[in-house]
Each structure stands twice: as C-alpha cells, then as structure tokens.
Amino acid sequence: MPVATNTILMCAGGGCISSGEESCLQALEKAVEKYALHDVVKIVETGCMGMCDAGPLMVIYPEGVYYQKLTPEDIEKIVSEHILKGRIVEDKLLDNPVSSLKTHNPYDDHPFFTRQVKIATRNMGVIDPMKIEEYIAHDGYFALQKALSMKPEEIIEELKISGLRGRGGAGFPTWLKWDLTRKVPGDEKYVLCNADEGDPGAFMDRSILEGDPHSILEAMAIAGYAIGASKGYIYIRAEYPLAIERLNEGIKQAKELGLFGENIMGSDFSFDLEIRMGAGAFVCGEETALIESIEGKRGQPRVKPPFPAQVGVWGKPTLNNNVETYANIPPILTKGARWFASIGTETSKGTKVFCLAGKVKNTGLVEVPMGITLREVVYDIGGGIPDGKEFKAVQTGGPSGGCIPKEHLDTPIDYETLKELGTMMGSGGMIFMDEDTCMVDVAKYFLDFSVEESCGKCVPCREGNRVMFDMLEKITDGEGEEGDIERLEELGKNIMDTSLCGLGQSSPQPVISTIRYFRDEYEAHINDKRCPAKVCKPLIRYVIDPEKCVGCTACARVCPVTAISGEVKQVHEIDRDICTRCSSCIQVCRFGAISIQSP
Amino acid sequence: MVSDKELEAVEQIVNGVITDESLAEGDVLINCLHEIQNHFHNFVPLEAAEKVAEILKVPESSVYEVLTFYTMFSVEKRGKYVIRVCNSLPCHVTGGKEIIETLKKELGCDFSQTSKDGLFTLEETGCLGLCGVSPVIMINEEFYGNLTHDKVLDIINNIREEERG
DSSP states (O other): OOOOSEEEEEEOSHHHHHTTHHHHHHHHHHHHHHTTOTTTEEEEEESOOSOGGGOSOEEEETTTEEEOSOOHHHHHHHIIIIIHHOOOOGGGBEEOTTSSSEESOHHHHOHHHHTOOOSTTTTTTTSOTTOHHHHHHTTTTHHHHHHHTSOHHHHHHHHHHHTOBOSSSSOOBHHHHHHHHHHSOOSOOEEEEEEOOOSTTOOHHHHHHHHOHHHHHHHHHHHHHHHTOSEEEEEEOTTOHHHHHHHHHHHHHHHHTTSSBSSGGGSSOOBEEEEEEOOSOGGGGSHHHHHHHHTTSOOOOOOSSSOTTTSOGGGSOEEEEEHHHHHHHHHHHHHOHHHHHTSBOSSSBSEEEEEEEESOSSOEEEEEETTOBHHIIIIIISOOOGGGOOEEEEEESGGGSEEEEGGGTTOBOSHHHHHHTTOOOTTOEEEEEETTOOHHHHHHHHHHHHHHHOOSOSHIIIIIHHHHHHHHHHHHTTOOOTTHHHHHHHHHHHHHHHOSSHHHHHTTHHHHHHHHHHHHHHHHHHHSOOOTTSOOGGGOEEEEOTTTOOOOOHHHHHOTTOOEEOOTTSOOEEOTTTOOOOOHHHHHOSSOOEEEEOO | OOOHHHHHHHHHHHHHHOOOGGGTTTTTHHHHHHHHHHHTTSOOOHHHHHHHHHHHTOOHHHHHHHHHHSTTOOSSOOOSEEEEEEOSHHHIIIIIHHHHHHHHHHHTOOTTEEOTTSSEEEEEESOOSOGGGOSOEEETTEEEOSOOHHHHHHHHHHHHHHHHO
8 A cells, every 4th residue: 555655734724725725736636636746735724824914825744834824836846846856845834933044843942832732723734624533643533532430529629720711802711611501400501602703903713613523523622521411503604614514514523423422432421413503693602692692583692691501492401612722621631631731821721722813923823831921922933023113012801801011021811910000811812913903093993893783672882882982083083072082981981880791791892991091092083183103194184205206206107186287397296185195106116205293 | 588498497496495395484584595696696586586585475675675685685686706805893803994995996896886897896894703814805705814915916907917817
C-alpha cells in the first residue's frame, strides 16, 4: 500500500474560503494530478487555522511548513518546488517578527502561535471536521464514554472544580447552571447550544462549529446525561451555512457509529439533536429570546424569573450554554478538572478564545490563558498596529461592552478586571482601533446597531437608544451643545436600569465607556466643533497645499461633484461648500498636496 | 399569484423539514420559511406563507409576525442575488464605508432596494463573523472578504456576465 509522504492541510475556515481557498484547492488537486502524486500526497481540508489575515493558508507536513496568502499560481510553484524537489518556497512563508529570517514552522517560533494555549480550539486547523475518525483519533468521544461511567453529580462536581464559566458573555459558573437544571424535577428537559453568535467582531463560535463540530455534539450529549435530558437543540444563525452543513454531517456520522441517538455506546442513555436556524435577529442571542425563536416565534425576550432552568423550551427545564463553553467540556473530563483549573487566574480559569479584528496586523482567532495582558495580545500575538499607526483603544464585549484605552494595556484580562474597566468579556471579540478612529463615531456606530436590533418590546430600549443615537449624530454633525454629555450619561443609565433583557441593559455601554475614557473627544466635537481623528464629515475639510500642488488636474478630474477648480499647472482649490468629503481627490493626488483638516 | 403547482412544492418542502411529528407545533416554522424563501428566489409570497400556516396549524398572523420580525425574510420580491453588506464595526474601521458607496453607486440603488435589472437587492446585515478578512459581503450563500473598490466591481461584473450567459 502506498504511504503518503506529504500531508497538506488547507485551511477551509470561513476567512480563507472567502479569500479564495477554493480556487487554491482546485489548483492543488490539478497539480497533484499533473505530477501524478495522488499516492504520496494527502490533502486535508481543516477548520480555521486562526491567522485569517494571512489566508488562504496551507501547511505541508512532515516539515510543518506554513505557507500564506496563496494564489493558484503559488500552489503550482509550491507543488513543483517543495513537494517534488524538497525546496521550500521562501517568499510565501510568514515573516517572523522576532527574527529577520522567514519562519518555516511558525507553530514553534512565531509568537502568534507559541503564545496560545489551545483547549476549546484544540482540533481546529488540525483535523478534517467532516471526518469523525479524525476527531476520535484526537481523543474524541472519550469524554462522553467516561461521562457515561460517572454519576451525573460527579460530572457536575468536576465542572465545579474546573471553575469553567460561561464563555458567551456574563461568565456565569457553568456547573451551577447544570446543577440547577438537573435539580428541577421533570422527565422532559432540553439541552440548548447558543450558536447565535452576533457580537460584531466575534467569530469563534462560527470557527469552532466549522472546524470541530463533534466537540460540540459530544459536549451536548454529556450535558444531556448530566441533567437528565434526551433532546437538544442547536440554535444557529442562518448566516453560517457552512457550520450548519458540517453540524448536520457530524450528527449523521456520530449516529452511524452509535455515539449519538438511541442507546449511546450501548448504554441506557439516548440523546438526539435538532438544528434550528435563526433569521437575522441579534436579540435572539439572549437566551429567552432564543427559546422563543426555537419555538418558531418572533425573538422577544421573556421576563426572568422564571429562568430557563425552570421554564425553558416548551415550558420545560432547559440548559443553555454557548459554543465555546461546550468546546471546553470534553478536555475537562479527559484531562481532569484540576489541570483546567491550573490555567488562568484566581476567578477566571482556563483559556479564552479571542477574535482579533480591526486595526491590528494579525487578525484572526487566538486562544490564550485567562490573565494574559492586553499588551501581549496586541503586540506579541497581534503583531501591533499596521502602517506604523498608534494603538488607541480596543472594544471588547461588542455593543454590550466598552473600550479599553492604552493606559490600561497592562491589565490582565479576566471577567472581573474587564468589568472594573467598564467593559465586559462578552463573547471575546476584540476590535482594535488606531489613532484614525473617532471614538464618538464608534459610540454612534454601536448605538445605531442597538437601535436596529432592539426587538421593540421595552420602551427605554426602543425609544431611548434612538434618542441617544440622535444626540450623538447631533454632536458629530457639529451641533452639539453644552450639557449633551451629561444628558447622554443620564439617559444611558436610565435605559440600562429599566430594560428587560441584556440588550437594553447594556446597549448604552459603548457611549458611557467612550465618555469615561475619551471625554476630551466629545468636548472637542461639542465645544470646538472639531473632530480630532478627522473622521466626522461635517467637522472636517479638505485643503490643497499651494506649496505642493503642481496643477496636474488629477484631483479636479476625479472629483464627483466638481468642487475643485484650477487651471493646468496652476494651484487648485477646493470649494468647501460643494465638497462632499468623499476622499477621492486624496487617493489620486501623487504629490501629497491634499490634507484633511479639522479646525 | 402563486400557482397550485408551486403551493404543492411548498407542501413538500414543509413535510420534508418536519423530522419529528410530535414536535411539529410550529417549531420548524423558521427552518421551513428559509427553504421556501430559497425556492422562490429570496422571498416568501404571502400565499405560500398562508399554506405553511395551514400545514403547521399555526395562525397566519404568527407566520406573518415571524416573516416581518427577522431581517433575512422578505415578503416582497427581491433580486436573484441578495447582497448583504456587513455593517459591523470591524468592517467599518477597515473600509466598509467605501464598499457600501461602491455598491450603491454600481447597482444604482440604496439599501433594501433592488437594482433596475432586477438582479441584485442590496441589504445590510449584522456581523458575518469573518472579521479576520473584513470588509465582507455575502451574496446569497457565498462570502467575499478583503474587499476593495475594484474587487467589488469584479464580483458584480462576473455575476452580470454569468447571467448574460
């Protein structure tokens, strides 16, 4: 039997697919065909490898050489050079930030990878998510087997020792949720998986579901056994068709092997899952709205209490955890709760998956121990801010969270410290912002999001957020008045105090937080009618520097509203009243003569 | 008007989605509406919605409520290609604004409108979870990342050409 000498892993995570993985894979298959390599080359499509910015990505084993930013032409070259002749194609390797040499095996020497501790994302980018055998080969379904030999109380005790807390936002102790649901009497209970990931900038749940669907299925079966449920639902956004496809395939494969469905592994325990799709409503990530949506209704939150543990889906006791929380369960059982608890800080155990997005060099997905500092995440793992710009702030917790400015870069990240800084862990999205970002604009942006996504049930959230948005718009339009900041703070507090669900209780948070750290920017907008980051259009103007302008007419020709006038070889001028600040002129000026000014 | 033949197709779709008779109280409603929407190319005609209500034994008003609450559903005819532009902050800070401008200009329509040729409907969406390759758009079920002005034009023109055959 021929033995494969090279295994090629292609990242088939959402990021790489949308940056051209498919055409690279086709090129790879063609090249393998061309050089008749089918016997010695094995191609595996894996889940997300994490470094989305460098995609499409490919790793060639046995050497573990990591190639980035691939095109079909590169693939042809890599096959003919690397596979056939054993010569590494240097120019497609990752740059190593700590040495001038290119990095061959970044898992060993690139800080983006070496600083990570992978628990929830252990199989991502390593196994083929569509093959249950590969999951089993990486200790898959061993935790379920172990769980079935334990008493439900013992499983919950293990979770208690592990210190695992919910990874979806608030950080409620997972064992307590399980214990509460288990203790509610009832023959019929449900296990839910909240895969309605919607926080802007968070995509770990998507990546886990796409890259390692079996870890979620296994954990949900364990949860079913622990609380006494035989049925579960995965509620997933319809925007994630690939994850839905892989989950369905996973359920099918697990059933064929008797690891799911009736009498799992020959025991008395049966567990089955249904997938329910969302349809574009952020509020459905709130657990009671999610339950309404699973029941086929509009996603409006219910009044709590009663909590889902007592009255959940179809009025039955229901356990609800998010994707990343579930992904941590199998390793806790196989490797032991004490091992898990040895990682992290006093109050926040284990790791957290963060999604790095926005103005940071290495965007993508990372899993780091709790307690790591923000500075390490930004500069060591994230590679710093691109284009030589300066770090300004990072938004965590999405529209429910707040920003952290550079004074607090050395804060260790855990549930408590983030709360003290006026933000929250949330699902783990980190949106980086550089000096070119206007914080008032950012706050307005999140408010706009909350206005759109408010379900409309509570007046403070439905109307209050809109009023706050209008006030912010007034400020960014240069019509802010003294006292606006205080009014925003007061209204925000009222909305948070009087809304029913988590959406309204946290939606003013981005405003409160940006006022806390960047009050001077609000004041500049209101008092000086100035946008320090030069973002807010009504407060900026485009100016041509007469010293630098050579009169090439490029700007005048590209201006869509003919706001620029001037003769050939004469200094041009921009009419401020006509100019729409579209920035077309700046992009075409080859002499750097046009600049943005805010008075 | 939706023909009888189409209504039969709706019935088949709904029966195909119901996996467990005991649960068929309407909990499959959203899954059904997705498939029906795909069947009718991006919208759910009201007659089809009435049929779903009848089969699942839920009030027509509940079906209408669901159809109008969730942004992905539409009871109005939409283009063959629904372009969903991510309007979240990660896309915004990496140049999403220009992408939106390019799309609006190229398609000659605003959000929630359909291009004159009836091919494209432009919509906004919340985070698509591809922030690592932002700015991002979704066209029907395909995703496109790392977008620039030119890339967007290429994508649109490719679809137009495909449609012309």
